[in-house]
Amino acid sequence: MREVAERAGVSIATVSFVVNNTKPVSPATRERIEAAMAELGFRRNVVARALASRRTRILAMAYPALQHRLGSTAMSFVTSAASAASEREYHLVLWPVDNDGVELTELIRQGLVDGIVLMEVLLDDARVDALISTGTPYAMIGRTADPAGLPYVDIDFDATVDTALDHLQSLGHREIAFVSERPPSEEFRAYGAKVRAEAAFRGSCERRGLEPIILECAQNAAGGRKAAGELLQARPRTTAVVIMNEHAAFGVVSGLARSGVRVPEDVSLLSVSTSSDMGAMADPVLTIMRSPGIHLGRLAVQLLLSQLDGGEAPSTRLLPCELHQGESTAPARVRG
Template sequence: MAATMQDVADLAQVSLSTVSYTLSGKRPVSAETRARIESAMAELGFRRHAAARALASRRTHVLAVAYPVYGVALGATLNEIVSGAAAAARAAEYELVLWPVSSAEPELLHELAGQRTADGVVLMEVALDDPRIEVVEAAGLACALIGRTEDPGERVWVDIDFEDALEQAVTHLADLGHREIAFISRSQASVDAHYGPVVRAQRGYERAMAARGMRALSVTCDVTPPAGRRAMKRLLADVPDLTGVIVMNELALFGVSSALREAGRSVPDDVSVLAIAVADEISEMYERPLTYLGTTWKEQGARAVRGLLEVLDGRPAPAGVNLPCELHLRETTGPAPRP
């Protein structure tokens, strides 16, 4: 059980109010008493509660993560991003809270930001023209972007180089002899919301395919296994000679697998499957270790929080970061089958 202020008071042999004054700075406390209290806190592993620190600094010492749920809960990859953000916040003695607010709900974000229960906001799943930014900044809060708008300006942002990731994916499959390569993206809702990763990945895919004289075969797909199954079945019906599929949709991957199995297509002998922007955990959950392009997801969340804290401390926002993806070769991609 976590130590309480009363535990600290008992060990330091002072009153509860004296501990409170020491934490808040509301009244003077002698150096000797302060030393005893701080020694007791260290011995008990007592963490200064955000509300107590707020009394002294006029800050809440809370950061909010605004995550728009496009019809799906927080997945493994996004969970790693949030874990990295939380670890960076804890290291700076900040708490992290989750606000499930989409770019289509600016009025809800306005209400949350207006309550000033957080010092700053980390916006996830950023759209190219994201109205949440104006809402947060109009409330007087600093913000950082996990992702970026079309023009992020001098704000804190940490994104993934999705254009390069799709170039790497197409190159890998093309070098293996594949010519009919499809791309299963995210939901139509995310396309309609101009969700940055979807737009940038689509651009990268189309550019890479056109550069090799190959036709682009892309479909949107909700972030669920059944949707992935339907998308894969549709592709197999429309493109009988399909031999490669790139998937940027971690939950749809499992539906893709079942559709291929039902169609009697072996992976990778008949069809190669390559995932984009997923965590290593997803690769290990697949039927066989999945070839994928990924990055340091926890570092993405941590960098966004550290940049936001710099702004809160009055320093200029650090330069935006575009993290590269690395290709991890596993067992789901191989040479294109002979005609």
């Protein structure tokens, strides 16, 4: 509003008169204001809404679905957030907007929602800047490089990776590789979840005196098959694989099988941040670190609504994935 008034060289009150048609304003002034609104990308009723500053009781979850695959595990965040919103008499809608913040800003300007839940947060995320500069209440699922003081909930990657490696070490594994996702674009190289999980793996290996072997592959079965081949070639002594790339996990199993390497007899496989449903689709059923999506979606809405309605903010910010034993991990093969 202030922007419109400034650009037209009039007071906010005068803008309000024009928008709401509440007082006669000279044609020239009206034209200046309408031009300013057009230039700034406002529409009349959006401005009306902003002036009324009423609530819509709608929350949006911003997910860059055209850039980053929205799989069934990610959907658990959406559905749990929608349920939590519904219980508080809010609607939750999904905005499949890019990570660059442009479309997000356009939608925010329309005054359609009371607040935003951000997913797939980058370490340096243009959407966070857009939210802060427009004064939009928000909560992140994920976090930027330095999230202190910002409203977020996230997976505790350190605890998750430690539990995964505890499990594998207890089975006697010492040569453990980590397979993460190849970013769909350069932008996603700084995807918080990927960077933090890899760092957690490196740190945990170091503390255990293990060599951290890290590979990347595309987010599909073909990527997993390729990664399996690369691993057998470059690191034939590997006895266990931790993978955070749920669609590729299926390819790792079949890729190993096609080279005569059996899961779990020859190589154990543990899939991180996935769902039991996905794990059960593989044969053998995957041992997983289960994504806390159903909890984090809910916590994020609670955190957002604490800003809107003054309720209590959740005390928990970080939740680990939990180990669910399947059939894909077993004692390390004793080498001849």
